[in-house]
Amino acid sequence: MAVLHPADPGMGVNPEPEFSASSEPTRSRLPSALGLLGNYLRSDRWLAQLIRFALVGGFSNIGYFLLFTACYGEGPQVANLIGSVVSTAIANELHRRLTFHAAERVGWLTAQIEGGGLALAGLAITSAALALLDVVAPGMGDIAEAIAVIVITAAVGTLRFLSLRLWVF
Template sequence: MAVLDIPQRGATPVPGLTDAYSYGTEAIAYGTEAVATGTEAVRTAGVRWTAQLGDWLRSDHALAQLIRFALVGGLSNVGYLLLFLAFYGEGPQLANLTGSIVSTAIANELHRRLTFHAAGRVRWHTAQIEGGGLALAGLAITSGGLAILTNTAPGLGGFAEAAAVLAITAAVGTFRFLTLRLWVF
């Protein structure tokens, strides 16, 4: 093994090292200890930053609530899909109804407890009635928007219709978030 040209122990240390050795492998080992120490400092700072981010995400700031709202919505969509697939053998309408009712009820409860921290202020049945009503209104708006689009532009195509439904759904989701935040919870 080749010996690196590193000053002898006790000589002027290599920049970045507090001491130096004469053999290359020892210098590398010593250098990795310094890197490990630096990594520990970065990890500690990262843990501190992550804790602060976690505290902020649990806060009642509107943006933190919006992030939690989107996460709960995403999880409820996954739940809807799983229920839809589980009940599809009984027919698509029953599968859609079951998936919609169960996933909306779970989402309303998660919004009450996690998104808006309203478990102490809003009772379960109030959240289900008002949140469920908003979900039905959103379903009616998206269905109506799709029907209007289909009648006014029949040859639009699946991709354009899906994009329109996504835009309508985003608008309805924004309205639902604001209504839940300002009125229900």
Template sequence: MLRAEWFDRFARALRYLRGDHAFAQLIRFALVGGASNIAYVLLFMAMSGVGSLVANAAGSIVSTVIANELHRRLTFRAAGRVGWFTAQWEGGGLALIGLLVSTAALGGLAFWAPGLGEIAQAVAVLAIMAAVGGMRFVALRGFVF
């Protein structure tokens, strides 16, 4: 009995996550972000022999292209409405804006709070990245897809 009940709950959760509700899309957005970060790390490590700047640029570009395509197909199910190039152009632009905002925020943090401890810095970095990710989700959901 418990096994059937667990399976039923699991099936309901999967149906919900496959839906087009904002929360279901947010969960898929986070999963795609995690997958693209893994792709970034793997490519960065594979290319580390050519230098960290080249590896970083290649990892950033490739992982952004992967994320934009997965968002188009999986997160927002917009493959029928939004073409590949549009998703890459607009999603890539949003990623670049996010990079600029997070870089400025981190620079401001270093300037205005130079004596911040390591744990406080880590919490601040996580908060900045979560805010930028949230803004990117809203922009992708509302304007791109």
């Protein structure tokens, strides 16, 4: 299809077609779609922050597991303490820098104290909820208990995200 260009001093016709047979619209749109997704995920919108929060949490859990496994020779309580403290400190720093882009607004020590306090509160809430569940439904099966753990952990994670977003960072 020819396109007229009134300001063109020549014939006023663009001889190049709008689409050529060799153009691949799917491939050319993919990098721009990935770029838009990347820009969105780096934004300060709540959903982008939530996605980054979940990713940091997932990597933090992997780090905890690796530390726990590495330190298990010292005993499970020591391994749990080291894994929890180190993975929580790293997660707090990643949340400060990446999840909430707060490195300029919130200092490292403040993030560790407030984020660590929220982690302890989350641990207390989760432990209390599981203990209550054991009293209220003692004969609960393994699958039902696993689902309950997931629901409780998700609720505590949601409260932690909201607290970090609205109060700490």
